[in-house]
Every structure is written in structure tokens, then in C-alpha cells.
Amino acid sequence: MNDQLKKSALDYHEFPSPGKLGIAITKPFETAAQLSLAYTPGVAEPVREIQADPENAYRYTAKGNLVAVISNGTAVLGLGDCGALAGKPVMEGKAVLFKKFADIDVFDIEVDAKEPKDFIDTVARIAPTFGGINLEDIAAPSCFEIEEKLIERCDIPVFHDDQHGTAIVLCAGLLNALELVGKKIEDARIVCLGAGAAGIASMRLAVDLGARRENMLLVDRKGVIHRDREDFSSLNKEKLEFASAAAAERRSLAGALAGADVFIGVSGPGLMKPEWLMLMAEKPVIFALSNPDPEIRPEDALAVRKDLIMATGRSDYPNQVNNVLCFPFLFRGALDVRARYINAAMKTAAVRAIAALAREPVPQEVLAAYGQKSLSFGPDYIIPKPLDPRLRDRVAPAVARAAVSSGAARLPYPAHYPA
Structure with missing residues (x-):
């Protein structure tokens, strides 16, 4: 962060009164x-x-x-x-x-x-x-x-x-990206680099949406999580959920990427080498979400593969995976039916609502907010923009409906929500 931006950020938080x-x-x-x-x-x-x-x-x-x-x-x-x-x-x-x-x-x-x-x-x-x-x-x-x-x-x-916020927005984009490249989530070979909170939750939610565990490889600092690793007995139970029987040649990140349809990065900057993209299947989907510096920058990825669809966590590139697309509206729906908990049905409902919104025409007010002349469903627009005012009207009702139908709600579906 340059000095001027640093000063602006500090002044914003301090004046005219401390805090937000x-x-x-x-x-x-x-x-x-x-x-x-x-x-x-x-x-x-x-x-x-x-x-x-x-x-x-x-x-x-x-x-x-x-x-x-x-x-x-x-x-x-x-x-x-x-x-x-x-x-x-x-x-x-x-x-x-x-x-x-x-x-x-x-x-x-x-x-x-x-x-x-x-x-x-x-x-x-x-x-x-x-x-x-x-x-x-x-x-x-x-x-x-x-x-x-x-x-x-x-x-x-x-x-x-x-x-879960990261997982929901990521999976919404993933469903749309896979549709654009003519692939189905149940057939997609998925590699996830990063076995912490976001990585585990994203893999779990992808399974709830139809992905097959046998098509998924989870990678941490020591490589693919597989059953023959020396540290296998000491791995936490969350990593063990995705332990694979990968052959020796597929236990490195490069090996895991051979023939993969999807790369999910929730790890650290620069960890995806451009040449590894050439190992992936046709029309790969790349989610490089390390922030502010992604696992691979879009310009570096596109210099190697023109057929990919890419998302990052940054607002200065297309397809920003931003949790604000999810959590305010998921809680709005949950609170409005007085839910006891947030379950898989509510999360997948949020995924599908966010994904569906990206396929609708984009209002002029959203285009103006982002200085765009046009936006339409395609490789550079697979998830809605965070300032899209329609998110509340789409996601909250979807979550509320799922809470009611799955038994998580204490109240009925609100009368002021769309039927």
C-alpha cells in the first residue's frame, strides 16, 4: 500500500470520530x-x-x-x-x-x-x-x-x-463457469490448493452440489493429501475427509493438475506456475483467491492459456469472489424465519440464487457503479457484482425458503417475500 492510500485509510478510520x-x-x-x-x-x-x-x-x-x-x-x-x-x-x-x-x-x-x-x-x-x-x-x-x-x-x-461465505460465492461462480465451458460439476476433476477453512468448506460444498470426492484432490504445504503420507495419522479430521488414493505421480501440485478441469487456490501468492496451466484439461476454470496477491495473476494465466475462465479475490479483475455477495443476505433470510441454524440446504440455496442472478440482465445502476458500459453472463462475468441491489431480493428469500422446507425455521416463509 502506497503512503497516500495508507494515510487515506487511517484518516477514514479516525475522523471525524474514531471507528466506523x-x-x-x-x-x-x-x-x-x-x-x-x-x-x-x-x-x-x-x-x-x-x-x-x-x-x-x-x-x-x-x-x-x-x-x-x-x-x-x-x-x-x-x-x-x-x-x-x-x-x-x-x-x-x-x-x-x-x-x-x-x-x-x-x-x-x-x-x-x-x-x-x-x-x-x-x-x-x-x-x-x-x-x-x-x-x-x-x-x-x-x-x-x-x-x-x-x-x-x-x-x-x-x-x-x-x-462458508467463501465457499458459497466460489461455488456459485464455479457452477456458472462450468456451464460456460460445457462441463458438469459431477464430472469435473477439481484440485484445491489450501486445506484451511476456505479450502475444506469449498470442497464440502462442492460435494453437496454434486461433485464426486473421487474426482477431488486437496493439496496442503506438503502436497496432495493421500493415504500413504508419512504424516497421515497426524492430519486433522477435516483433511482426512479428502484423503485420496492418488498414484505417486499425482501427489505433487503439478501432478495433481494433470488433466484437471478446476483449480481452486485459497493458499498464498504465486504458488501456481504458469506452465502448470498447460497440464490442465481443455477450457480450465481457475479460482486464484489468495488476496491481495493471487496464486497466479490473470494476465500471466491468460498469456499461457486463452481458453480458461478465471476468478480472483480482487476488485480490479473480473469475477471477484467477495463474501459480501453472501453473508448479509444469508443472515437476512435466516433471521426473517428465525432459523435455529444454517444448514446445507440453506447454503446450496444461496449458491444457486447467486449463480442465477449472474445470468440476468445487469441494471444500469450497477453498470454505473462499476464504470461499465455493459456486463453480461460470460467468461468475464460469472458472479454478480457486490453492489448489485438485487442480491438481497434473490438470496434472502432463497435462504428463508430453504430454512422453512428443511425444518430449520421457527417461523413460516415471510409474507413480504416473493412467492
């Missing part, structure tokens, strides 16, 4: 009578109602539209273990996105607890405050245990966005 969030009062509070309603003695009445039936908290408090964005700061952006407090600007930023795109209120909470049990206990104890919990910037493999245990202990949606 505030709290607004939502009820009249001008008279003595209103004071007595907002606090004592009037506040005793909703207390009694909630004590009699905890579900009344959704009637008399902000719980139903309040999400906690919670982190321990162990995997902040691409900066690593920065600590809980240093992660606060990111959590505030996430809160801004929730409010801007889906009108969801957020408390950002930074928990100084690196041990999973301590973190889990803290979050579980404060969970009654909220209608949902968005976990953020928590390092793997602890993030898997943390999310799993919190889902068990809480009766509200718990969602680790670094896992």
Missing part, C-alpha cells in the same frame, strides 16, 4: 413518560413476558435483528495472528456491510482467547443476546471445532464466514 460504527435509539425518548417506558418502571413488563416465555425476547428486544461478529484475531485477513484487539477494525467493517446491505444490526466482539474451549465458552454464554453469530478471522483447524461446538450449544445460527 455507532448506536442509534429506535424509540421516542423526549419526555418523562417515555423515560418511564424505556426504563423503570415500564421496562419491567417485557422482562416478565420474556421470563414467562423466552421467545418473547424477539417481540420486545432487538435480538431478532442483531448479529454478533466475533473473532479472536488469530487469522486477520492475510495478516495472520494479529490478536483480538487488532482485528477490531475488520469486525467493525463487517458490521458496516451487514447494516448497509441487509439492514442487520451488529455488535462486533473481540475475544482474547486463543484456546478453542475458552473461546467457545465465552461465546456460548453471551449468545442469548443475539439472533445470530458470525464467526470471523479464526485460524484453522481451531475454527472447525469452534463452529461445530457452538452450533451444538446455541439455538441460533452460527456461521463461520471465512469457511
Whole structure:
């Protein structure tokens, strides 16, 4: 980041007041009578109602539209273990996105607890405050245990966005890219470089969408995860889900890419060599999502293969895989039917809604926001733009409908949603 951009970023966060969030009062509070309603003695009445039936908290408090964005700061952006407090600007930023795109209120909470049990206990104890919990910037493999245990202990949606948000947007783009190149996900040979939160979640979701495990190779720092590795017995259970019986010649990244249809990179910059693209099948799909520097830059990839479709995590290239396409609207749908959890049906519904939107004509306001004269479904437009206002109207209802039909919802499909 150059000096001017650095100064602009710091000034943005400092002035005219520190931070990016505030709290607004939502009820009249001008008279003595209103004071007595907002606090004592009037506040005793909703207390009694909630004590009699905890579900009344959704009637008399902000719980139903309040999400906690919670982190321990162990995997902040691409900066690593920065600590809980240093992660606060990111959590505030996430809160801004929730409010801007889906009108969801957020408390950002930074928990100084690196041990999973301590973190889990803290979050579980404060969970009654909220209608949902968005976990953020928590390092793997602890993030898997943390999310799993919190889902068990809480009766509200718990969602680790670094896992599932990335997976949902990636898979939406993947479905569209494969359609454009005339391939089916159940036939596609997929190589994923990166076996952390995003990599594991993306592979799992791809399976839910029809991909076959026998066609998938997961690669970490030591190569393809296979059953004959010396460290096999020490691998975490998430990696073991995708352990393959790959032959010796396919256990390196280059070997894995031979004949592959899809490369997913959620690892680090520059790890995909341009010449390895020539090993892949015709019309390969490349998701190089390391940010800000991808596994391979689009210009370098296109210099080698003209027949590929490519996505990155960057806004200055086509096909940006950006979690904001997903998480505000997924939570909007989940909150509006008072879901108990977010399940596979809700995630795949979000995938298909996002994918379908990219096939519709793009409104003029979106073109203007991105300085484009035209955008249409094709190799350079396989996923919608983050500022597309139609996302809320497509994704939230799809998630709500899936929550109701799968039994995750406490409320029926909202009457104000499209039929």
C-alpha cells in the first residue's frame, strides 16, 4: 500500500470520530413518560413476558435483528495472528456491510482467547443476546471445532464466514463457469490448493452440489493429501475427509493438475506456475483467491492459456469472489424465519440464487457503479457484482425458503417475500 492510500485509510478510520460504527435509539425518548417506558418502571413488563416465555425476547428486544461478529484475531485477513484487539477494525467493517446491505444490526466482539474451549465458552454464554453469530478471522483447524461446538450449544445460527461465505460465492461462480465451458460439476476433476477453512468448506460444498470426492484432490504445504503420507495419522479430521488414493505421480501440485478441469487456490501468492496451466484439461476454470496477491495473476494465466475462465479475490479483475455477495443476505433470510441454524440446504440455496442472478440482465445502476458500459453472463462475468441491489431480493428469500422446507425455521416463509 502506497503512503497516500495508507494515510487515506487511517484518516477514514479516525475522523471525524474514531471507528466506523455507532448506536442509534429506535424509540421516542423526549419526555418523562417515555423515560418511564424505556426504563423503570415500564421496562419491567417485557422482562416478565420474556421470563414467562423466552421467545418473547424477539417481540420486545432487538435480538431478532442483531448479529454478533466475533473473532479472536488469530487469522486477520492475510495478516495472520494479529490478536483480538487488532482485528477490531475488520469486525467493525463487517458490521458496516451487514447494516448497509441487509439492514442487520451488529455488535462486533473481540475475544482474547486463543484456546478453542475458552473461546467457545465465552461465546456460548453471551449468545442469548443475539439472533445470530458470525464467526470471523479464526485460524484453522481451531475454527472447525469452534463452529461445530457452538452450533451444538446455541439455538441460533452460527456461521463461520471465512469457511462458508467463501465457499458459497466460489461455488456459485464455479457452477456458472462450468456451464460456460460445457462441463458438469459431477464430472469435473477439481484440485484445491489450501486445506484451511476456505479450502475444506469449498470442497464440502462442492460435494453437496454434486461433485464426486473421487474426482477431488486437496493439496496442503506438503502436497496432495493421500493415504500413504508419512504424516497421515497426524492430519486433522477435516483433511482426512479428502484423503485420496492418488498414484505417486499425482501427489505433487503439478501432478495433481494433470488433466484437471478446476483449480481452486485459497493458499498464498504465486504458488501456481504458469506452465502448470498447460497440464490442465481443455477450457480450465481457475479460482486464484489468495488476496491481495493471487496464486497466479490473470494476465500471466491468460498469456499461457486463452481458453480458461478465471476468478480472483480482487476488485480490479473480473469475477471477484467477495463474501459480501453472501453473508448479509444469508443472515437476512435466516433471521426473517428465525432459523435455529444454517444448514446445507440453506447454503446450496444461496449458491444457486447467486449463480442465477449472474445470468440476468445487469441494471444500469450497477453498470454505473462499476464504470461499465455493459456486463453480461460470460467468461468475464460469472458472479454478480457486490453492489448489485438485487442480491438481497434473490438470496434472502432463497435462504428463508430453504430454512422453512428443511425444518430449520421457527417461523413460516415471510409474507413480504416473493412467492
